[in-house]
Amino acid sequence: xxxxxxxxxxxxxxxxxxxxxxxxxVHLLEAGPDLGGLVGTFEIGGGRIEQFYHxxxxxxxxxxxxxxxxxLADRLDWxxxxxxxxxDDRVYDFVTPLDxxxxxxxxxxxxxxxxxxxxxxxxxKNWQPYEAITAKEWIIKHAGQRNYDVVWGPLLRGKxxxxxxxxxxxWFWSKIHLRFASRKGGAGQKEQLGYLMGSFGxxxxxxxxxxxxxxxxxxxxxPVQRVVVEDGRAVALEAGGGKGKRIACDAVLATVPNQTFxxxxxxxxxxxxxxxxxxxxxWALCLVLALKRSLSPIYWMNISDRSIPFLALIEHTNFIExxxxxxxxxxxxxxxxxxxxxxxxxxxxxLCDLYFPHLKRINPQFSQEWVADRWLFRxxxxxxxxxxxxxxxxxxxxxxxxxxxxxxxxQIYPEDxxxxxxxxxxxxxxxxxxxxxx
Numbered sequence: 001x002x003x004x005x006x007x008x009x010x011x012x013x014x015x016x017x018x019x020x021x022x023x024x025x026v027h028l029l030e031a032g033p034d035l036g037g038l039v040g041t042f043e044i045g046g047g048r049i050e051q052f053y054h055x056x057x058x059x060x061x062x063x064x065x066x067x068x069x070x071x072l073a074d075r076l077d078w079x080x081x082x083x084x085x086x087x088d089d090r091v092y093d094f095v096t097p098l099d100x101x102x103x104x105x106x107x108x109x110x111x112x113x114x115x116x117x118x119x120x121x122x123x124x125k126n127w128q129p130y131e132a133i134t135a136k137e138w139i140i141k142h143a144g145q146r147n148y149d150v151v152w153g154p155l156l157r158g159k160x161x162x163x164x165x166x167x168x169x170x171w172f173w174s175k176i177h178l179r180f181a182s183r184k185g186g187a188g189q190k191e192q193l194g195y196l197m198g199s200f201g202x203x204x205x206x207x208x209x210x211x212x213x214x215x216x217x218x219x220x221x222x223p224v225q226r227v228v229v230e231d232g233r234a235v236a237l238e239a240g241g242g243k244g245k246r247i248a249c250d251a252v253l254a255t256v257p258n259q260t261f262x263x264x265x266x267x268x269x270x271x272x273x274x275x276x277x278x279x280x281x282x283w284a285l286c287l288v289l290a291l292k293r294s295l296s297p298i299y300w301m302n303i304s305d306r307s308i309p310f311l312a313l314i315e316h317t318n319f320i321e322x323x324x325x326x327x328x329x330x331x332x333x334x335x336x337x338x339x340x341x342x343x344x345x346x347x348x349x350x351l352c353d354l355y356f357p358h359l360k361r362i363n364p365q366f367s368q369e370w371v372a373d374r375w376l377f378r379x380x381x382x383x384x385x386x387x388x389x390x391x392x393x394x395x396x397x398x399x400x401x402x403x404x405x406x407x408x409x410x411q412i413y414p415e416d417x418x419x420x421x422x423x424x425x426x427x428x429x430x431x432x433x434x435x436x437x438x
Contacts, residue, residue, distance in 0.1 A: 002027065004027050004252045004253070005028040008028055010426065014425075014430070015255070017210055018426070020216045021214070028217065030218070035204050040201075044330055048198060052332075055081075063420040075196050080191065081190075081319060082297065083191065083299065105150050113147060114143055122177055122180040130173045131168055132388055135156060135171065154305065158303065160385055167387065168388045224237050224238070227252055227265045233401065233403045234249065234402070237249060251404070254408070268399060272400050283381070284379035285343060285344060287355060289374050290371070290372045292369075295329070296313070297318060298315060309354055309355060310333045310355060313334075314331065314332040315329065315331045316332065333355055348374060351376060386413065
């Protein structure tokens with residue numbers, strides 16, 4: 001039995017790996033030049049690094065188990081992270097309860113409320129009570145308007161733009177609960193994050209090698225043009241480039257965004273297509289800088305100032321030693337944007353002209369002379385907008401067309417999208433598909 005897979009990101013590769021292990025033939029087609037999707041890598045100073053910043057948490061069990069299975073567990077290094085928040089032209093540490101008590105932009109009462117709310121969300125194990133209310137409503141009610149205005153509101157707006165007010169509290173709960181659940185020893189313990197030394201590109205390489213060793217076919221630079229449906233069943237893929245335009249399949253698994261999937265399978269019935277169309281996305285935009293000097297001692301700096309045109313400053317070399325990157329300091333300036341945002345249309349020179357004056361607010365000594373090199377990466381459909389009652393709008397993995405399946409980040413819920421959940425999703429849908437074929 002042969003399975004065609006559309007998309008070579010982590011979900012597609014994880015599914016291909018598990019299907020091959022079950023003895024099925026796999027033919028995966030990736031439109032881009034490389035495998036990995038949002039886990040794509042490049043080089044800085046001779047060291048391999050991700051185009052979009054990555055780390056994992058200690059409770060990311062799917063990726064930890066897979067790394068162990070692939071013989072990469074010894075490359076996974078656990079480090080303390082240092083988180084900060086930039087507000088009113090000042091950087092505040094934001095890691096421990098003591099840091100919270102020192103966060104003077106909010107009153108002592110609001111600091112206590114913020115800490116109690118965090119503790120409550122960490123202990124709550126059920127997301128369902130939060131699905132019918134927005135994060136904004138819940139935060140203002142339980143943490144107060146000031147905490148929303150200073151801490152959480154700017155971050156929600158930075159990530160979800162004009163749709164920030166619509167984001168479900170279930171999504172916000174997952175961010176708080178899952179993140180702090182990864183701390184061993186309770187809420188006062190510093191956060192431990194995992195990084196694959198040599199980059200998470202090693203995971204992509206290892207998966208591809210195992211899949212090919214089991215007879216799987218992985219092709220890059222081959223965009224799928226259409227899912228061929230005959231008598232209500234998916235029977236083939238039509239693809240551009242390469243040899244053989246039509247690839248016969250007994251089942252097809254698509255791991256592409258909803259909008260892309262709709263274009264490949266216009267035969268999908270209206271009610272299912274409506275679910276696909278209902279999910280809206282933000283794009284990711286990352287400006288990566290290789291610097292001669294460090295911007296700050298913080299690894300992950302949330303920007304709680306709407307006048308600054310980026311959401312976060314992630315200085316990777318405050319987490320992983322700069323000796324891995326030719327002695328250079330590596331910083332990501334991160335944004336999540338609506339597809340119509342003018343920032344997505346800017347070239348790297350124009351974007352640097354916009355961003356750099358604000359880096360001087362974070363570090364007044366910053367100069368363009370610090371910049372040894374720079375890169376700009378855009379990630380379409382990188383963040384689904386999780387509105388209230390989202391569970392009722394998730395498209396099913398088994399589509400109404402027999403033999404046609406969907407596994408993409410719009411179906412990860414209530415957790416936020418990420419490597420761990422993409423792997424888990426790919427594995428689960430692979431098991432479902434294989435069981436149906438059997």
